[in-house]
Amino acid sequence: MTETAYPKTQPLESPLYGLEARRVSAWFGKHKVLERVTLDMPPGSVTALIGPSGCGKSTFLRILNRMHEMIPGAQLSGEVLLAGQDIYHASQRPQHVRSRIGMVFQKPNPFPTMSIYDNVLSGLRLAGIKVRDKDSLVESCLRRAGLWDEVRSRLSTPGGALSGGQQQRLCIARSLAVSPDVLLMDEPCSALDPTSTRRVEETIAEISSQVTIVIVTHNMQQAQRVSHYCAFFLAGAGEPGGIVESGTTEQLFGDPHDPRTADYVHGRFG
Numbered sequence: 001m002t003e004t005a006y007p008k009t010q011p012l013e014s015p016l017y018g019l020e021a022r023r024v025s026a027w028f029g030k031h032k033v034l035e036r037v038t039l040d041m042p043p044g045s046v047t048a049l050i051g052p053s054g055c056g057k058s059t060f061l062r063i064l065n066r067m068h069e070m071i072p073g074a075q076l077s078g079e080v081l082l083a084g085q086d087i088y089h090a091s092q093r094p095q096h097v098r099s100r101i102g103m104v105f106q107k108p109n110p111f112p113t114m115s116i117y118d119n120v121l122s123g124l125r126l127a128g129i130k131v132r133d134k135d136s137l138v139e140s141c142l143r144r145a146g147l148w149d150e151v152r153s154r155l156s157t158p159g160g161a162l163s164g165g166q167q168q169r170l171c172i173a174r175s176l177a178v179s180p181d182v183l184l185m186d187e188p189c190s191a192l193d194p195t196s197t198r199r200v201e202e203t204i205a206e207i208s209s210q211v212t213i214v215i216v217t218h219n220m221q222q223a224q225r226v227s228h229y230c231a232f233f234l235a236g237a238g239e240p241g242g243i244v245e246s247g248t249t250e251q252l253f254g255d256p257h258d259p260r261t262a263d264y265v266h267g268r269f270g
């Protein structure tokens with residue numbers, strides 16, 4: 001597959017919200033792992049975070065929906081704006097922030113014994129959101145996640161009975177059910193085979209006009225295939241990570257301004 005595999009929807013003319021990180025630094029105890037990261041993640045687009053292992057991509061992603069603060073000893077400074085409002089302002093409840101900014105993890109994590117149908121609704125139940133027409137919502141979320149045709153005849157079977165790739169798309173459907181503004185994805189395909197990876201990438205391409213997506217990936221081809229924008233993170237030895245360069249994916253891969261970016265995207269290190 002090449003970077004031209006998916007038709008990318010144009011980013012975007014709708015009332016969607018993007019994220020803006022402003023001078024974000026992060027620590028685990030006394031160990032500083034991110035240094036003043038500023039990044040715009042435009043509404044209705046896919047932003048890929050790339051860079052070698054340990055440079056702080058996953059930490060940055062967790063900061064974007066207030067999951068970083070759940071780790072003992074973790075601290076941060078700076079701002080993260082959703083619709084212009086700082087998600088770390090004292091008036092913002094972390095649980096509410098996390099329902100507006102969902103997360104899909106590396107390893108698919110549906111509730112294994114719960115039915116496919118109930119898995120889709122489980123995020124809503126946790127958030128205490130009531131829905132009138134559950135059947136329609138389940139169908140529309142499974143359709144948007146590209147899973148409906150494969151599961152429509154067995155909605156009452158357990159989520160754990162699906163293949164890994166189907167489970168990951170079920171997790172995407174579950175995230176979509178709460179109508180998030182943003183979906184964060186932490187290497188969502190790294191546990192999947194190439195065919196399942198392709199299906200998840202197609203799903204990302206399809207939903208990217210409806211929800212702002214930020215994805216961490218180690219796969220350069222994947223970053224090129226699915227993202228509109230890209231940020232290259234790097235950490236010097238013993239130093240906190242930061243962004244070397246960010247821009248459109250086309251520019252970052254086709255005409256990188258920093259030689260370190262060029263070396264990384266051309267596979268010369270990392």
Ligand SMILES: Nc1ncnc2c1ncn2[C@@H]1O[C@H](COP(=O)(O)OP(=O)(O)OP(=O)(O)O)[C@@H](O)[C@H]1O
Pocket residue numbers: 028033051052053054055056057058059060071
């Ligand atoms: N829970 C934690 N406690 C202490 N240090 C941590 C914790 N999680 C991450 N770190 C440290 O923070 C730094 C950044 O890690 P992070 O996982 O964000 O990097 P990454 O770029 O996502 O790496 P990878 O690509 O390997 O997933 C690393 O030095 C890591 O050891």
